[in-house]
Amino acid sequence: MAGTTPQPHSRTRSWWGWGWEDAHPDDAECTAMGALIPGTLARPLPVPRVRDLGIAGPAVEAPRSLAHLVTDDPGDRAAHAMGKAYRDVVRALRGRPGRIPDLVARPTDDREVADLLEWAGERRVAVVPYGGGSSVSGGVEYRGDAHGAVMSLDLTAMGRVLEVDAEGRAARIQAGTLGPSLEDQLRPHGLTLRHFPQSFEFSTLGGWLATRAGGHYATGRTHIDDFAQSMRVVTPAGTSSSWRLPASGAGPSPDRLFLGSEGALGVITEAWVRLQARPRHKASASVAFARFDDALRAVRALAQSDLSPANCRLLDAGEAALSGAARDGSAVLVLGFESADEPVTARLDRAVALARSHGGRSGATVGASGASGASRADAGPGGDAAVSAWRSAFLRMPYLRDGLARMGAVAETFETAATWDRIPGLIEAVRTEVGAAALKATGHPATVNCRLTHVYPDGAAPYFTVLAAGRDGDEDALWDDLKAVAVEVLHRHGATVTHHHAVGRDHRPGYDRQRPEPFALALRAAKAALDPHGILNPGVLVD
């Protein structure tokens, strides 16, 4: 939903930065944060205004038959020009956003999506599918000039849960449904998708599916992929509707081709997704480690056990300090268990014992709630506080990032995944090489922190935070340079260019090197077959 078309009773979305306008740090907060990073500005850059962009009229006009679905309002167009990566925020702050789409369309059903695609194909108008707009990899903007006009296809007018199969724990849900609304609509049925990416408030089911989003679970079924029971995708070559099946072995999975297709093969309009009973039992704890290597071994042992923690996030010392989980130089492992069936404290106790056996300390059961809703606060030193500090920081982080961007700082994250044999060397190399590159470029030392967000029996997903001085007026180019250093390290360590943030346009160089060439041939051929005019999200995945 664009910031310039506020809904009744709703807060206003920021057109240029993360989330809600009223949640942004104010100038004083920005200044205080900036003071923590050497080499940043003395006062914040002003909040950018749409009217300063001097947006020209649209290069194309929708036909009368589609006019009711389309707007050329400048504010709406500006809000759909980019996603919400650090480099997007900087470009907005610096008054040079990505290409402004000529039109924003809001279809309300499959037929309207098909009609819009048909018209766009005839006119060679580029179509950029848009869910919550929270892409952090350049997934929802247009780059280049191969198309005379660009239309942002905003799916949020398709935001309903259409059917619930309570017995089979599944629901048919429109792609434009935002996270909170999706859970609100499922709640009366006692069911939940439990897909809670950091972007939960500002991302949609369709966006999650199109980008293979990572969600709530730190182990097991970590990506939305496994929760897609069937999908409906409108392509220029027709509508693909897979059958609702719990599993199938009939040829390569049709859904798996569209999962991660990032709008390049079609527009996901709805899906049946697998749901769960709402958990009645929860327990969490934190375990501190003096040595990060011990913590890595503990996490690997947990990932290879039967325990299946829902949350199993390891913060390195810097990340623990930044989030307030620990300030003594410890790494902190945040563990959480949940179940709809039975109490989970025994599993938590076993997990904490396992972590202790690898050198963890001060592990304690810090919060457990049973069906009654009663909770026990059996907090060891720093326990409960560490978990909740981490949670609040997690949700607040993107707002703070934007505040730091206003101070001219570099404040961004990136994430990856690799097998266990690569993990220690990979993390060390990212810290060292990205840190050195930032120092060289800015003359100031940078902070490079790491956490593991998802863990597997065969590897883990490290997530890095970089805080550094910027380069006044040129912060996005500086970040691009630092990211290129990071991608080079990832490539050298056989680590994927993204574990759950999609390829978009920003990750194309790394993706193109990583992807097997025969698969690229197949993907290009599939794209040409489904999108013969090349109008769908040009530039993501393939050219």
Add this chain to the structure above:
Amino acid sequence: MAGTTPQPHSRTRSWWGWGWEDAHPDDAECTAMGALIPGTLARPLPVPRVRDLGIAGPAVEAPRSLAHLVTDDPGDRAAHAMGKAYRDVVRALRGRPGRIPDLVARPTDDREVADLLEWAGERRVAVVPYGGGSSVSGGVEYRGDAHGAVMSLDLTAMGRVLEVDAEGRAARIQAGTLGPSLEDQLRPHGLTLRHFPQSFEFSTLGGWLATRAGGHYATGRTHIDDFAQSMRVVTPAGTSSSWRLPASGAGPSPDRLFLGSEGALGVITEAWVRLQARPRHKASASVAFARFDDALRAVRALAQSDLSPANCRLLDAGEAALSGAARDGSAVLVLGFESADEPVTARLDRAVALARSHGGRSGATVGASGASGASRADAGPGGDAAVSAWRSAFLRMPYLRDGLARMGAVAETFETAATWDRIPGLIEAVRTEVGAAALKATGHPATVNCRLTHVYPDGAAPYFTVLAAGRDGDEDALWDDLKAVAVEVLHRHGATVTHHHAVGRDHRPGYDRQRPEPFALALRAAKAALDPHGILNPGVLVD
């Protein structure tokens, strides 16, 4: 391994029927089995002989540079003419097998696979990739006459575990490795793949990956798909080698395109697969149900619980009787738990209690072994016996099927999957309509049994066994008619044409109806890009 080229110290594989020659039922056993099915022959059809086929010389000759990889031995060629479906066995018994391949090639590395494909492409020789040859859906034969010659590409000379990453629990394994050899090579490392399809002895890793095989686990990660960490696939357009990653969100998964590609897009030559510690704790039990509907509800509750049984197979009354698990008209649920970490008897007890709460009876812990290897035989009525009777029958079943085929009976299985809302009606309709069709065609009542082999929170995989009189000399055509009736029922109930037996050529009609048309366009385009001369396993998946 072809039956006509016995390896030292090995038993002889049957060229025409399942498994080992010495495990086939003899004439007396066949006659006794046949007597149980009205309308079958009085004495068994003779065991077919290769020399009676009058195999002509090959239509093509390999070039000198590849001659050492290729044989035109008639026995070897006959053994590679078909898979091991009932209809394949009947065609062999009746002296009219599928088209005999002109050559059988046994490459020993990727380069040799690529060289063979290059030559075949130049000469437009059809190439049928062949692992253990256990296809039951016409996956390893050639039909039609669009190609002047056919080469079976037998991968079993590539049968080694090449690397083991014990820390990350993964191994790099050549595609032609047969199940027992794969586990034998992993055992010294204390690791296991635990993929145990019914065909385990006679199928290969490459075959499992190419067909999205279903394995050991009845819940959770049921298919080989989830155990593929990376894959290497030789295509006519180059070799695809995906990175070893625990997870990735970078575009549609390359591996998921090749998983289930059935040799139509390339030849899988090796894969890194995810392994597990060998289980130290096991426990199993059986629970009987007077009413099948109660059993269905119990199984659904189990599938939706946290319990994750490794085995959770529900036999209907007929299947329970046939396998000796129960002879009193009860349905029988066979439950098994296993863990490398901790005792599983508590989980088994909870599962049995849950089953009892849905009307199960005589549930008992029937076998539990701890790390010591000690086992407790706490068998309730029929318990231990039911489990082991079912296990032996499971492995013996394909041999008995061939014995019944020699008696002119129809004896075949097929399987599917559907959401829970469809399951009761689907099973009833298959029983009724396939039974009626068999009666009408043969004048004799048929047996149509059902078991659930895999269960999910959102559905289940029913597996049907059909035993009926045949039609002397025409049993395969009769079976095709019955199968067409079955596929019609599946289609009407939104049930997949196969849950884990692949599409091959036999399932094409059902598959073509089920597959979304835009996905078919994409798949055809991918095929044309990777296999421009159309030589790879022509007729499977796409034309």
